[in-house]
Amino acid sequence: MDDLLSRVERPSRYLGNEPGAIRKDPAQVSFTVALSYPDLYEIGMSNTGLHILYYLLNQEPEVAAERVYLPERDLEALLRDSGRPLCTLENRVPLDRVDLLGIQLPHELAYANIVKLIRLARIPLWATERSDDDPIVVGGGPGAFGCEPVAPFYDVVVLGDGEEAFPALIRAVRAARAEGLPRRELLLRLAALEGCYVPRFYEPVYDERGLLQETRPTVPGVPPVVRKALVEDLEGAFYPDRAIVPYAYTVHSRVGVEVMRGCTVGCRFCQAGMIYRPLRERSPKRILDLARCGLAATGFDEVSLLSLDTGDYTLIDPLTKELLDQTADQRVGLSLPSLRAGSLTDDVIRDIRRVRRTSFTIAPEAGTQRLRDVINKNISDEEIFETVERIAQNGWTQLKLYFMVGFPTETRADLDGLIDLVLRCRELGRRHVRRFNCQASLGTLVPKPWTPFQWDRQLSEAEARERLSYVAHGLRSRGVGCKYHDPKASWLEGVLTRADRRLAPVIAAVEARGGGFESWQGRLRVDLWREVFAEHGIDAEDFLRARAPEETLPWDHLSPRVTKKYLLGDRRKVDRLANPTTFDCRDDLCSGCAVCFEGDVRNRLAKYGEDPLGNGKRLPLALTSRVALGHGVARQLEKQLAGEAPVRDQAAKAGADALAAKLRRRRPKKPGKRRWAVTPGAPGREGPAPAFLPERVAAEDEAASAGEAAPSAPGSAATPAPD
Ligand code: SF4
Structure with missing residues (x-):
């Protein structure tokens, strides 16, 4: 070669x-x-x-x-x-x-x-x-x-x-x-x-x-x-203390240390949140050692703390503080690539700010509290606004916000709520920094295998484009930058994600005709895929339909140990009138996904008391923003809250207070005002889900089938093509 x-x-x-x-x-x-x-x-x-x-x-x-x-x-x-x-x-x-x-x-x-x-x-x-x-x-x-x-x-x-x-x-x-x-x-x-x-x-x-x-x-x-194969304890598992230093440009040139694996928040659209369970954290001492060795071996000037949501790492405050203190003379940058609004404390925000001043990213995913409850993204408007104010107070001038469209039960009100949320974030930021700006990035939901939404249908390409254009126009016309993921790519991703073995000859044929690199901007050839689908007699749209609960799914025999029964139960909560959320089993009781139902498999959190930073000191509880609880402790706290057990010591008391606050927050939010009792297109219901903005979609389809140019979507004339 x-x-x-x-x-x-x-x-x-x-x-x-x-x-x-x-x-x-x-x-x-x-x-x-x-x-x-x-x-x-x-x-x-x-x-x-x-x-x-x-x-x-x-x-x-x-x-x-x-x-x-x-x-x-x-x-x-x-x-x-x-x-x-x-x-x-x-x-x-x-x-x-x-x-x-x-x-x-x-x-x-x-x-x-x-x-x-x-x-x-x-x-x-x-x-x-x-x-x-x-x-x-x-x-x-x-x-x-x-x-x-x-x-x-x-x-x-x-x-x-x-x-x-x-x-x-x-x-x-x-x-x-x-x-x-x-x-x-x-x-x-x-x-x-x-x-x-x-x-x-x-x-x-x-x-x-x-x-x-x-x-x-x-x-x-x-x-x-x-x-699935499962490493019970990540602390003892192998992790490299060095890395390859590329000569050529790569997407990330930095020392990456995986701080934890798994996530227990339970967002219903998130496949990684289900297939990587349970939650297993590495100790801060091990993370610090790996970061130190990685920096020395490579000469990189950035450490990235990797996980599905690093802000939720139990000892994130002392860890980031210690890491930056230890590397202060090298001006090492700290990157926390996946952060959930609401999981960040002032200390962490200040620590990130100490070295790098790039834009800050949060992912509310949906624009209204109602829809965030439907997708089980357990963050409130208040938490989002609080985070925005904090980052603005700390001097950031750029905020990126990630959203998706196409969640079950989504209505125009949710999209309007999304626009309002972004505008409100900008307004709050500008109270502290005059030049504060927001940028929204939008995608389309692809209901993935082994998630509670796996039975839901995916939006057609036309529907997705309609919704994305609507939001993009709403934001751009008010001076907010907005990019959205190509709905054609989401359509193809949905077909490939939800298909079965019958697709293998199609994939082979597409590649033989020059297909490939579909995730690269400008290289996707959807027309080629459609052509090959037709030649093989495959109705690609059929893979995007809603599935009945009793239907066999192509991935049923490939188990991440989370049970289908649990996922279906979780999905059905969306249809009920009262609070549709499922609690985070990290510091509450088990919600029953079944990953931990055998052997010594369980959530393993980094602990406070055992010399966590390797410097011989015990951390004061006040240094951290959350309380780490194992299952047994959580049960004990439940009893304490119910008055069935005495509160014995200060740490447990602090834990009890934290748990009480958490439970208070999770009370159903104004159930009387909830308007969505049933879900259009929910599993097992007859027929297709009603189209969103039906008049526009119908007009576009009609125009397309008549061979005319489709009417321009709202905002598309005034704005550039999606990324
Ligand atoms: S079995 Fe229970 S504690 Fe374990 S990950 Fe699932 S819900 Fe959480």
Whole structure:
């Protein structure tokens, strides 16, 4: 491959000898793993999962784990023309000669890229056509729980945490190879491992109407439902204390430390919040050690504390303070990429402000309190406004707000509420900073597998465009910047997310005709996808419909240990008159998702009392903004609140007060004023949901079918195209 690099753009992304990369002598290793991300180097290099696996697998002296990413179009064409396979970065091992090819499943718009990568590896695309000598193709990552559309391309898909499952899988492959087992026997062995799904041993069964009846095992001994692998205690799990320093530009050039995994807030649209449960926090001492070592090994000037919502980390205040104190002389920046409004304290906001003064981002997701209750985003208007005032008081002048449209029960009033909320945020910010500005980013809900909204229908492209344009116009006409995600991309994402194995030939055909990189702005070719859907006789819109509760879903046999019963119960709360929210099980009682119902699996929170920062000091309770409670403590507090148990000590008393305040806040909000008793398009209801702004959608459809230009959506004439 090296001889081709002088003929391509940005060859630095293919060098493979960056500081921090591990290049083992091929003669000294007996097993080669290629870890790949189905996108360009710039994107894939920032992936935390692959970063962990790379250093974890390379700990084994006889195993070489090397990286590979998709090449840009220029190198792709050269490889195809020359008939040579794509190679790993470190030792240029051709992918058809590695022992195991890991291809991350990051999101659904990467499906064509996965096909592209396997084809460039020059190994058979369909798993059942591979011989004993071909690499074992293994998937994993957040997309694993809805992987059916690409399942026929994988030999194995690992569900859940990889720190224990991946090494176990490699040990099993090495042992089977040493015994000379044929491929099928080897895969049968892998199918018995925790979290290992071997798609070829399962077949979907459809009825005469094309409805999925079940996905059943085809050989005896493989589990009918594959449960995810789970690392019970993140504190003891492997995490690298160094990183690769790229020569070329990448999305993130910084030391990333995962502070916790899982989230217990329970937002009903959020797949990550369900599939990564339970919540497991690392200790502040370990996080500080990892950050210190990472900075020393790489020379980066930024530490990013990674999780689904870092503001909710139990000891976030003392952690950020200590981290910035320890690195004060290096002027290290602190980035907390995922923050929930309401989870931030003054101290954290000040700490972030100490070094970096870029824009601040919060994600209210919905514009009204009613709709935020429907999606179980447990933040109030007051918490949002309080956060905005705090950041303005601390000198920020830019606020980014993220929202989605298309939630069940959404009405025009909610969209008007969204506009009002953004305007109110700007007004509050300007009370403190005259130049304070807001920018809104909008997306469309894609109801994901293993979420309470998985039974809900997704908006059509026209409906989504209508709502997005409405909000964008409302904001831009008042001088607020607004960008929205291309509804065509959301439409395709929805189809790919909610589809089953029948889509695999479509994905393969789209890639063969030049598809790929669908998540890149300007590269999405929806017309090509529609054309191929039609040729294969597939009604893509059908995948977006509402599903009945009793319907078999394509991902039912891939379990994140959260039960379908729990999700359905949670979804049904939306339809009831009183408070539709579910409490956060982090510091209240268990809400019953079932992840923790066996063994020693439970939420594990960082603690106050055990020398948390490694400096021999015990933290005063007042240093933190929240009270960490285990299940037992929470139950005890419930009793104390009910007067059934005495309050024994000050810490428990403080906890009791905090819990009481929390419960007070969660009382139903003016149930008498609630106007939405039933949900249009709710699971099990007959017919399609009524269209939003029906007159506009109908007019647009009519115009489109008559071959005329569709009437311009509100605001579209005065504003640029969506991003
Ligand atoms: S089983 Fe209970 S405590 Fe555990 S994550 Fe689920 S709801 Fe929370």
